[in-house]
Amino acid sequence: MMCDAPALAVRIVTEGDLDVPLPGRGDTADRFRILTELCHRDISMGRLVEAHLDADAILADIVGERTGFGEFWGVWAAEPPEPMVTAERHSGRWELSGAKPWCSGVVSCTHALVTARDGDQRRMFAVDLQQPGVRPERGGWTAAGMRTTETGTARFDRAEARPIGAPGAYLERAGFFHGGIGVAACWFGGARKVAGALYTAAGRRRDDDIAMMHLGAVDALLAQGQAILSHAAMTIDAAPDDIDRARRLAAQVRWSMEQIATDVIDRVNRALGPEPLVHQREHAQAVADLGVYIRQSHADRDLVNLGRLVVDDRNLPEARCR
Incomplete structure (x- = not known):
């Protein structure tokens, strides 16, 4: 039976008893088993839940934090030559501006880890997607495959963001x-x-x-x-x-x-x-x-x-x- 992949992914993450070990803590086989079973159930749904679990692991790895109750995260790290997202610091806070393509769960996610250019360096930021400075856009996805993953473009207009680690920390681990x-x-x-x-x-x-x-x-x-x-x-x-x-x-x-x-x-x-x-x-x-x-x-x-x-x-x- 076909499912509403984003809605099911959100329910599994926010309403269920999903308990997935972090990688490298002794139970990585169990983590891989759960990821396998999720995509065996529905590939698009599993792909969306995997992104949330990856965000959770990234936060734990770099800053020692975990995703919060009721949150549904994406990891938006595609870096085509253009368009791009830039990060600037204004009055003590970081702000993101620009467009980020290839964002899965662009409508359903409440938060995301987003890569942006800080000068000539690549850096990762945590963003609350429910603020006025973030606008999700659907459209442009013509393929039948993965069509229910809500993959689109996120547009940022001085959206407040929090840096996750130093520049390069996302990749250098x-x-x-x-x-x-x-x-x-x-x-x-x-x-x-x-x-x-x-x-x-x-x-x-x-x-x-x-x-x-x-x-x-x-x-x-x-x-x-x-x-x-x-x-x-x-x-x-x-x-x-x-x-x-x-x-x-x-x-x-x-x-x-x-x-x-x-x-x-x-x-x-x-x-x-x-x-x-x-x-x-x-x-x-x-x-x-x-x-x-x-x-x-x-x-x-x-x-x-x-x-x-x-x-x-x-x-x-x-x-x-x-």
Whole structure:
């Protein structure tokens, strides 16, 4: 059944008993399990809840605070060449002005962590979105995938903001990369959701060798994805502040999970043909959502960066990365 993703995400965060461990505190596997289950339920909803949980982890990591009761946070950190948001200090307070595109939950979020330019430096700010200086704008999203995430542009007109850490603090920490692995856990949950159509149909196709071949491959892919996340969680908990290891681990996990998600979509489509895509609305939406969501990966550029990390990493022998 299709859901109102923003409304459900808000209810889960503000009215439910959502209790998700912070990464690197010993229960990272449980955090990844919850993120996976949220996107297995609904990919767009899970993506919105993940952003709130990421904001909570960023605040805890940088300033030792947590999100408040009844609040629903976004993390708006896209940095295209233009438009941009600038930060200036006036009469002892920081103010943001400009436009920030690619803001998911632009209507439903009550607060957001927003990156802005402070001179030639990038800095993160916490913003109460319910003030007059913030205007959310919908529109421009023509894709079927992730269409219910309320992704739009936030416009700031001298909106009051609070700096979160020093310039560069958002990126210069292991937690930034732990958050990237959390997104990969969401991709994995989306892959499981897409695969559900094949598992459901398998009982009727037991004598179809091609369907069974694809089912076997999908089942192995999902087992691989679970093993990757389990390994990542143990690695994070063993060295929560090791930024070099976290950077390389995030690149490995995100690329691997993108391949798993892509292969699952392809194999389910080839096994079942067009029927579920044209007659099962929830499945068709999940395929569209996951196809857009994994494009948060930078694809081949991420592999280039990973290759350079491998060459530069003289502290981790090859055998320890297998």
